[in-house]
Amino acid sequence: MNIRNELRYYLIGLICLFCQSSLFAQNSKVDSLSLALKNAKHDTTRASTLVALTEELFYSNQDTVIPLCEQAIQIVDKNNSTTNEKEKRSFLKSKADAMHNIGFCHNTNGDASNGMEYYQKALKIREQIIDKKGIANSFIGIGVIYSEQGDLEKALNFYRKALEIQEKIGDKDGAAYSLNNIGFIYNNLNNTKEALNYYFKSIKIRQEIGDNKGVANQYNNIAVIYIGTEDLAKAMDYARKSLKIRQDMGDKKKIAMSYGVIANIYNKLDDLEYAKDYFNKSLSLHEETNNKMGIAFCLSAMADFYVKLGDTDASKKKMHYQQALEYANRSLLISKELKFPMNIKNAEKSLSIIHTTLGNIPEAFEHYKQYIFYKDSLDNEGTRTAGIKSQIKYEFDKKEAIATVEHQKELENHKALAEERNKKQKIIIWSAIGCLLILALFAGYIFRTLSTTKEQKKIIELKNEETEFQKQIIEEKNKNIIDSIEYAKRIQQSLLPTEKYIDKNIKRLHKK
Numbered sequence: 130m131n132i133r134n135e136l137r138y139y140l141i142g143l144i145c146l147f148c149q150s151s152l153f154a155q156n157s158k159v160d161s162l163s164l165a166l167k168n169a170k171h172d173t174t175r176a177s178t179l180v181a182l183t184e185e186l187f188y189s190n191q192d193t194v195i196p197l198c199e200q201a202i203q204i205v206d207k208n209n210s211t212t213n214e215k216e217k218r219s220f221l222k223s224k225a226d227a228m229h230n231i232g233f234c235h236n237t238n239g240d241a242s243n244g245m246e247y248y249q250k251a252l253k254i255r256e257q258i259i260d261k262k263g264i265a266n267s268f269i270g271i272g273v274i275y276s277e278q279g280d281l282e283k284a285l286n287f288y289r290k291a292l293e294i295q296e297k298i299g300d301k302d303g304a305a306y307s308l309n310n311i312g313f314i315y316n317n318l319n320n321t322k323e324a325l326n327y328y329f330k331s332i333k334i335r336q337e338i339g340d341n342k343g344v345a346n347q348y349n350n351i352a353v354i355y356i357g358t359e360d361l362a363k364a365m366d367y368a369r370k371s372l373k374i375r376q377d378m379g380d381k382k383k384i385a386m387s388y389g390v391i392a393n394i395y396n397k398l399d400d401l402e403y404a405k406d407y408f409n410k411s412l413s414l415h416e417e418t419n420n421k422m423g424i425a426f427c428l429s430a431m432a433d434f435y436v437k438l439g440d441t442d443a444s445k446k447k448m449h450y451q452q453a454l455e456y457a458n459r460s461l462l463i464s465k466e467l468k469f470p471m472n473i474k475n476a477e478k479s480l481s482i483i484h485t486t487l488g489n490i491p492e493a494f495e496h497y498k499q500y501i502f503y504k505d506s507l508d509n510e511g512t513r514t515a516g517i518k519s520q521i522k523y524e525f526d527k528k529e530a531i532a533t534v535e536h537q538k539e540l541e542n543h544k545a546l547a548e549e550r551n552k553k554q555k556i557i558i559w560s561a562i563g564c565l566l567i568l569a570l571f572a573g574y575i576f577r578t579l580s581t582t583k584e585q586k587k588i589i590e591l592k593n594e595e596t597e598f599q600k601q602i603i604e605e606k607n608k609n610i611i612d613s614i615e616y617a618k619r620i621q622q623s624l625l626p627t628e629k630y631i632d633k634n635i636k637r638l639h640k641k
Contacts, residue, residue: 239467345374385414428460474503
């Protein structure tokens, strides 16, 4: 059996989980929500808390999910006549989320028809209230159903529509889920290069937002791809990385899935003892967590493993084949209950081979007929899927060619812009140099002018000082001259007789 088919439904089981954003919560969160529900004072709070509680109880107590969702819907319908727009939107959002969760339950339990019906009802309400994140989640849920039914074209279309919304509203968590789902579709289309491309994009986002659980899921998916390409060293590396994260988180359901993947790797390596050990570990945890889907997948793989074990050990061949028969019968029973045609076909084929080897020819023939029936049904679907693969490959190649041309144009534009930028930079540089030279010349002129002015000022000051000095000398000389004149005048006056004296003397002479 092709290893890709053996592991395909491990991934389908995983991908269904991407319809919800918060599952596998701790009991403390359930207790917290239960307390919040008990203390809720308004019906809007009761309805939204009930929905949140169902998302936490899905894997620990799945039987309570649908009744709690129906209870939330009844609360909403009771308040249908509310006139407050804010409350009305809250009620409708809770109703849509509850219907989505009911659809998730139905689909996980193998009832795809009811699952699709509830997803469509939820989508209609979400479109009515323009709940973009909810609309994207509805697209993912619908895409999962189409993926399980083998309609990969529709599944891919819905996943891409979801991704477009999530990228626009900045929902990184949702975008990571959608990228994973798109990678899953490409893996089923045998385009491992594109599958890995989308898986690594998803990992990058999950690491940015600290989503270790999501990183573990991606590592597991990458391991499955490398098993299909026979690169078992890389497959084991990523499988163990995934297991380590899941063990640290104590996520038993996911640990069981990792054990199954590692078991298949050891089986491919013909290390049968390790393969047997990990198969048993995987089955034990699937049974402990009551994961019917996981149990069916694991039992189918174990039936094929024991057939291989019987063929390698002739002395214990019958014992190993009896063990394979038990596992194949159990797998078939659960697969029919879950309505998974691929797993039913694999179980029917295994049972036909086992009964033939054990000599039970009538039983072998009946199982062979059923195997052919399911094989033809899936082959017809495969023929249609092959056409889808060709169309998708054509579209991808066309997009890649367009992208290459656009990339070349972009490079040329960048080159032209770079040259234009360089040209402008050169002009700016030379202009700056010119301005600096002008400034330098102007500064030199100013400096020279200031120096000349300063020198001239000094000369003027010296001349002024000299003039002042000469003035003082002249003034001093003038003063001396005036003083001399005054002195001479005083002497002259002192030597000349006064008028009275002369007059007196004349009078005296006349008397004589």
